[in-house]
Amino acid sequence: MIVCHDIHKHFGGFHAVDGVSLTIPAGAITGLIGPNGAGKSTLFNVIAGVHRPTSGTVTMAGEDITGLPPHQLFARGLLRTFQIAHEFSSMSVLENLMMVPGGQSGETLWNTWVHRRRIEREEEGLRAKAQDVLEFLGLAHVREERAGNLSGGQKKLLELGRTMMVDARIVFLDEVGAGVNRTLLRTIGDAIVRLNKERGYTFCVIEHDMDFIARLCDSVIVMAQGKVLAQGAPADIVRDERVIEAYLGTGLKNKVLGKGAGEAMIGVAAP
Numbered sequence: 001m002i003v004c005h006d007i008h009k010h011f012g013g014f015h016a017v018d019g020v021s022l023t024i025p026a027g028a029i030t031g032l033i034g035p036n037g038a039g040k041s042t043l044f045n046v047i048a049g050v051h052r053p054t055s056g057t058v059t060m061a062g063e064d065i066t067g068l069p070p071h072q073l074f075a076r077g078l079l080r081t082f083q084i085a086h087e088f089s090s091m092s093v094l095e096n097l098m099m100v101p102g103g104q105s106g107e108t109l110w111n112t113w114v115h116r117r118r119i120e121r122e123e124e125g126l127r128a129k130a131q132d133v134l135e136f137l138g139l140a141h142v143r144e145e146r147a148g149n150l151s152g153g154q155k156k157l158l159e160l161g162r163t164m165m166v167d168a169r170i171v172f173l174d175e176v177g178a179g180v181n182r183t184l185l186r187t188i189g190d191a192i193v194r195l196n197k198e199r200g201y202t203f204c205v206i207e208h209d210m211d212f213i214a215r216l217c218d219s220v221i222v223m224a225q226g227k228v229l230a231q232g233a234p235a236d237i238v239r240d241e242r243v244i245e246a247y248l249g250t251g252l253k254n255k256v257l258g259k260g261a262g263e264a265m266i267g268v269a270a271p
């Protein structure tokens, strides 16, 4: 479980995150939505150690992790993926996965001379694990492809695969659906649900596609202007007046919005 208590993140005089307190329950899939500029990615960055908060605390399973750098959070099983996938484009898909765990004996020059067997065994283990991950994600057929040649959706799947290589426990996904076609988005959604149900992953997902959020998430947190506006079940959130207002602005809402049209408007209004 991740608990944020009164998080502020200021850039100069600008309050990108402005007093956010929230809980991301262990073992659940939580959605984080909100209009552009609401502070969602900044909050992710604070939790995942990319930014140190101006004030406030973050705890993970009761332990204070505020301001810990990403590699220390990574070692605790907390990972964040980015809106733009960060693959090593000239390496193969398989190699991209095999290099994730790090700290392998073969990375030390001395070991490459004196511990050849150990290095070979480690590589075999990693290769087998990477093959499993590729099967799980339906990417086995592009195993030898250069990662840079994958489609946007396949790159997002590869990012999920990276989290599986280190048996992550809590994964923060930033806009998994951006630039991904609907078929692959469904595949990504299915993989997230399976990782959650079968392997106990906790997810927090930023996504603008409300269908995707509603299908996946146990609960949804809505941010606007750096604050938490609402939290609840997806079905309630899309009907919440404050949420609709945040997406549309009060004037426009009154003009165009009939009751019950909230779901459609949230989905359409967000890019």
Ligand SMILES: Nc1ncnc2c1ncn2[C@@H]1O[C@H](COP(=O)(O)OP(=O)(O)OP(=O)(O)O)[C@@H](O)[C@H]1O
Residues within 6 Å of the ligand: 011, 014, 016, 034, 035, 036, 037, 038, 039, 040, 041, 042, 043
């Ligand atoms: N490094 C930074 N320096 C200055 N301002 C920043 C920085 N990072 C974010 N901001 C500002 O903070 C605000 C919140 O940005 P953030 O990216 O967190 O929003 P978001 O909810 O993720 O939006 P989107 O859905 O468009 O990605 C924006 O106005 C943004 O311009």
